[in-house]
Amino acid sequence: MNISIIGATGYSGVELIRLLLRHPEANITAVYSNSQAGSYLQDIYPHLSHTAVDTLQEIDTARIQQESDVVFIATPSGVSGKLVPQLMNDTLRIIDLSGDFRLETPELYKKWYAKDTAEQPYLEQAVYGLTEWMADAVQGARLIANPGCYPTASLLSLLPLTVNGLIDEKSIIIDAKSGVTGAGRSVSLGSQFCEVNESIAAYKVAKHQHTPEIEQTLGRLSGREVIISFTPHLVPMNRGILTTAYASLTPGTGHEAIHQAFHSAYEGKPFVRLRKPGSNPKTKEVYGSNYCDIAWHVDERTNRIIVLAVIDNVVKGAAGQAVQNMNVMAGLPETAGLDFTPVYP
Known part of the structure; x- marks a missing residue:
């Protein structure tokens, strides 16, 4: 699967990169960040040196649709609600970590987030991705609202x-x-x-x-x-x-x-x-x-x-659960790319 990540410089975005680099079916095609477009991701996160992930791109929805099977959106709240309507088509799978599609109505979202989100028809297309309880709905979804931590x-x-x-x-x-x-x-x-x-x-x-x-x-x-x-x-x-x-x-x-x-x-x-x-x-x-x-x-x-x-x-509360949802959407084993033990101590 070809993967794009929007918001790659935040903690959830960089954790997605760590997990996807070891995923057996994932190929990171591009990482996006409007605020730091043109920068090398390795300069921001030196621990990613000697990986295939390279220059941060400015967000280009048409390019993402053309080059990607899956796009993860790990932006601050209020951003993905504007991006998703531009990205949705018949083939691209979208997993949103930001929270813009978790609540049932734009009014409820604005009450609690003090921001605007997408219009009601887009909210209704989102599947809440609590994988252990929503796997059947996740499997056929095009848009996943990844749960909060x-x-x-x-x-x-x-x-x-x-x-x-x-x-x-x-x-x-x-x-x-x-x-x-x-x-x-x-x-x-x-x-x-x-x-x-x-x-x-x-x-x-x-x-x-x-x-x-x-x-x-x-x-x-x-x-x-x-x-x-x-x-x-x-x-x-x-x-x-x-x-x-x-x-x-x-x-x-x-x-x-x-x-x-x-x-x-x-x-x-x-x-x-x-x-x-x-x-x-x-x-x-x-x-x-x-x-x-x-x-x-x-x-x-x-x-x-x-x-x-x-x-x-950062893992089960964000990036790991997002990858878990991707696995279910793609018909892969739920544990693909996630089968590692905790770090201790």
């Missing part, structure tokens, strides 16, 4: 419980912690070393843009209205997300029903690793990989379940 860990944690009616869908609280790469590569005060080192802080409390994405997907797959409380935190590490989800169990829900729900949902799913109930997964245990590790605790005293999930936000 926080939603990936949160949804994989909660969907087995919500679709089986094991929790009160109005009681869900998600406490999430992310490494600094989640803030992107652009310079900002909040991500400078001296601001984040030796510190932890919540941000976008009660207004993070991933909130409606989580609610929408839980509601769509469970058939019930879902309202969550979601609070993200920034922690002083490069990669990784830990989500801790709390919910009240419905009357009569016991350990066996919970065990059955998780194991039925993820049997045969190569990138979800169910840990022993009562264990505590660490972000370091999935570092650099496409795995999501999940464990749960039942608090008998409060009749609540606590579900822990860890992912690498």
